[in-house]
Amino acid sequence: MARMSMIEAIRSAHEIAMEEDPDVIVMGEDVGYFGGVFRCTAGLQQRFGAARCFDTPISELGIVGAAIGIAAYGLKPVVEIQFADYMYPAYDQIVSEAARLRYRSAGQFTCPMVVRMPSGGGIFGGQTHSQSPEALFTHVAGLKTVVPSNPQDAKGLLLAAIADPDPVIFLEPKRLYNGPFDGHFNRPSQSWAKHELGEVAEGQYLTPLGQAKVVRAGQAASLITYGTMVHVALAAVAESGADVEVIDLRTLLPLDLDCITASVRRTGRCIVLHEATLISGFGAEVAALVQADCFYHLEAPVLRVAGWDTPYPHAQEVDYFPGPERVRRAIEQVMEG
Known part of the structure; x- marks a missing residue:
């Protein structure tokens, strides 16, 4: 290494x-x-x-x-x-x-x-x-x-x-x-x-496309994310103290739906997190698939946390990003469901 x-x-x-x-x-x-x-x-x-x-x-x-x-x-x-x-x-x-x-x-x-x-x-x-x-x-x-x-x-x-x-x-x-x-x-x-x-790892190795990764195991809820937001999710979960599972999608298409649904069926709660705008963001697709495949296992509505539906605000960049505070609020909301 x-x-x-x-x-x-x-x-x-x-x-x-x-x-x-x-x-x-x-x-x-x-x-x-x-x-x-x-x-x-x-x-x-x-x-x-x-x-x-x-x-x-x-x-x-x-x-x-x-x-x-x-x-x-x-x-x-x-x-x-x-x-x-x-x-x-x-x-x-x-x-x-x-x-x-x-x-x-x-x-x-x-x-x-x-x-x-x-x-x-x-x-x-x-x-x-x-x-x-x-x-x-x-x-x-x-x-x-x-x-x-x-x-x-x-x-x-x-x-x-x-x-x-x-x-x-x-x-x-x-x-x-x-x-x-x-x-x-x-x-x-x-x-x-x-x-x-x-x-x-040094040398040649392939990380297969289409395989998500559980970066933090948990039983209370599933937090689905990717890219920069993986680090935001981990910070939010650590600060909240909740037993939340964090999944790094790694590949959005092909999507590892098996990993997602196995987690949500076990936890009964789901949050989808990304930094792109909310409307028509990739999280909407994930939320729809979870609702369709895990409906009878869900204990609360699927929540999305995302960027604002505005052009990118240079001066307000820090506030635009879904930070740990916004994710913590989503965790509290989904746990109350």
């Missing part, structure tokens, strides 16, 4: 994949010589050459469109979009081409492509650098959507995504990249200069 930040774990996954498979290439804005805006691809061009790790024009539509053609040709492109907020020009290419290529060609072509995007807030990036658009991808048949919450999973999930024969959207919570995070967004101890290190 090695101690790594999420950035270092993601970089390690790139290095291993490129070392073991000459068909893996990395492309995007500033990913080459500079090593990416968050340095996730630092050193790859120097090690593997400019033919396998290269900079592209500032055109997300062009980047993703070219990558789809490269993937159809037989290579395995790993695309970096600098911020998830920038992916909208490429959304048509992702939805209309990448997601449908296998089906529209009756299996003659596939699209083994990974699109990496730093997502979410927590770094005071404002409205155009802080969005959480995961629900836009989970709605699209043909795509897989991944959101890691720690360095160990980030590496294993990225290696699994690169090995997958179909397109994978890989959303990286930028708040977890390299800052210590105890679940509270407003504590002065948070220093962007420090690294949040985690135990990461």
